[in-house]
Amino acid sequence: MKQSGKQILVAGGGASGLMAAIAAARRGAKVTLLEKNKQTGKKLLVTGNGRCNFTNRNQDMKNYRSGCPAFVEQALKGFSMEDAVMFFEELGIPARDRDGYLYPADGQASSVASALRLEAERLKVRSGCNTEILSAEYTGNRFLVKTAGWQYEGDVLILACGSLAAPGTGATGDGYRLAEGFGHTVIPPLPALTGLYAAEKDCAKLAGIRQEAKVVLLIDGETCIEETGEVQFTSYGLSGIPVFQVSRYVSRALKEGRRCEICLNLWEGRGSGQTRRVFEENREYTGERSGTDTLLGVFPEKLSGVLLERAGISRKKKRNQWTQEEEYRLIKQAEELRFSVVRCRGFEQAQVCTGGVPLTELKGITMESACMPGLYLAGELLDVDGACGGYNLQWAWTSGYLAGSAAAEGTGTLC
Numbered sequence: 184m185k186q187s188g189k190q191i192l193v194a195g196g197g198a199s200g201l202m203a204a205i206a207a208a209r210r211g212a213k214v215t216l217l218e219k220n221k222q223t224g225k226k227l228l229v230t231g232n233g234r235c236n237f238t239n240r241n242q243d244m245k246n247y248r249s250g251c252p253a254f255v256e257q258a259l260k261g262f263s264m265e266d267a268v269m270f271f272e273e274l275g276i277p278a279r280d281r282d283g284y285l286y287p288a289d290g291q292a293s294s295v296a297s298a299l300r301l302e303a304e305r306l307k308v309r310s311g312c313n314t315e316i317l318s319a320e321y322t323g324n325r326f327l328v329k330t331a332g333w334q335y336e337g338d339v340l341i342l343a344c345g346s347l348a349a350p351g352t353g354a355t356g357d358g359y360r361l362a363e364g365f366g367h368t369v370i371p372p373l374p375a376l377t378g379l380y381a382a383e384k385d386c387a388k389l390a391g392i393r394q395e396a397k398v399v400l401l402i403d404g405e406t407c408i409e410e411t412g413e414v415q416f417t418s419y420g421l422s423g424i425p426v427f428q429v430s431r432y433v434s435r436a437l438k439e440g441r442r443c444e445i446c447l448n449l450w451e452g453r454g455s456g457q458t459r460r461v462f463e464e465n466r467e468y469t470g471e472r473s474g475t476d477t478l479l480g481v482f483p484e485k486l487s488g489v490l491l492e493r494a495g496i497s498r499k500k501k502r503n504q505w506t507q508e509e510e511y512r513l514i515k516q517a518e519e520l521r522f523s524v525v526r527c528r529g530f531e532q533a534q535v536c537t538g539g540v541p542l543t544e545l546k547g548i549t550m551e552s553a554c555m556p557g558l559y560l561a562g563e564l565l566d567v568d569g570a571c572g573g574y575n576l577q578w579a580w581t582s583g584y585l586a587g588s589a590a591a592e593g594t595g596t597l598c
């Protein structure tokens with residue numbers, strides 16, 4: 184272990200803060216980790232439905248969204264997916280690969296949180312849990328971090344306080360305020376990886392249905408992004424992974440006063456390529472059917488009912504009495520089932536935030552602040568949000584590792 188001897192304060196004991204503390208302590212720094220929860224890694228416990236999808240073999244850059252994608256790409260070269268896999272293997276956590284999505288082999292998010300905690304303990308990181316940071320300042324030669332009962336001093340301060348997403352895990356946006364105190368700006372954080380409220384009343388009739396579909400987000404009528412996967416209809420609107428994936432664009436567009444619509448192509452969901460052909464070619468056998476029976480086996484009954492209503496076809500009318508125009512309208516409805524988005528679900532239901540401290544305010548991938556020497560930033564506090572699939576944790580590991588390493592070794596070592 185190298186001996187840097189620096190005294191480093193890490194604000195926030197989540198994924199990025201734990202990683203930063205470990206990276207710095209491995210370089211010989213004396214690290215104190217301050218966490219307001221009674222234990223570190225609380226948010227990690229709920230990741231991946233308790234299984235922790237900690238990274239992904241597919242590291243296509245389109246899975247990382249930021250105002251400065253080139254920065255993220257460079258940072259990921261500094262601590263990559265392979266580095267994360269190796270890091271966790273060394274801590275006794277082999278990865279289980281599910282179509283490229285990587286989880287701990289035992290399928291327990293708690294193992295990831297515990298392994299990080301045990302490694303921090305092994306490295307003699309001082310962990311101050313139940314310690315809420317109220318303020319942070321630079322006094323001329325030291326950083327001073329104040330809590331209700333104590334004040335901590337350090338040569339270096341790493342801010343890793345996370346975002347506003349999932350406040351039950353400790354996310355209250357304190358990191359933004361602390362960063363602003365050192366001269367940083369903050370792109371207003373908005374909920375991302377979350378469900379969408381729809382204006383259409385018939386959406387509630389579909390609550391509980393899960394349906395494969397291509398999800399197209401239209402902003403002011405123009406296609407913004409497309410995702411395919413299982414859409415979940417809920418009492419408030421739309422949810423499910425493909426809806427989560429587009430939600431960060433909806434958040435930003437609605438904030439800018441733009442019009443957002445979700446257009447579902449129910450024919451093009453994964454595995455349903457044959458569905459439309461079968462429906463179009465089976466008139467001979469289904470001609471005597473009426474109502475939702477005409478779409479039996481194609482779509483769930485409630486969904487068929489909404490499609491018929493929207494296509495303006497009476498439920499009593501047998502299929503062989505439909506006009507060509509009516510059949511066309513029904514097929515078109517299933518191809519372009521539209522919902523106007525009123526708003527995104529709030530921070531409580533969001534997995535991450537879009538927005539945060541711009542990466543342009545950092546000194547390259549040292550993660551050191553360009554506003555305040557000796558201050559480092561990591562994790563979701565920064566303007567990076569990943570797609571569903573392990574990308575947000577990969578960013579936490581990458582940024583935490585780079586910040587902790589550079590903080591212990593001094594500015595510029597990783598540029």
Ligand SMILES: Cc1cc2nc3c(=O)[nH]c(=O)nc-3n(C[C@H](O)[C@H](O)[C@H](O)COP(=O)(O)OP(=O)(O)OC[C@H]3O[C@@H](n4cnc5c(N)ncnc54)[C@H](O)[C@@H]3O)c2cc1C
Nearest residue numbers: 195197198199219230231236316345353562563573575576
């Ligand atoms: C339900 C859910 C499921 C998710 N699943 C996945 C997944 O499977 N894969 C994936 O890649 N990502 C997932 N994410 C996202 C991922 O968990 C986050 O992106 C990641 O944890 C961010 O790490 P962080 O260190 O920046 O912030 P956090 O993990 O939120 O850590 C910040 C820490 O700072 C502490 N803190 C804040 N303010 C203060 C203060 N004033 N004083 C002291 N401490 C403070 C907080 O208590 C918290 O512990 C999920 C998120 C949620 C909510």
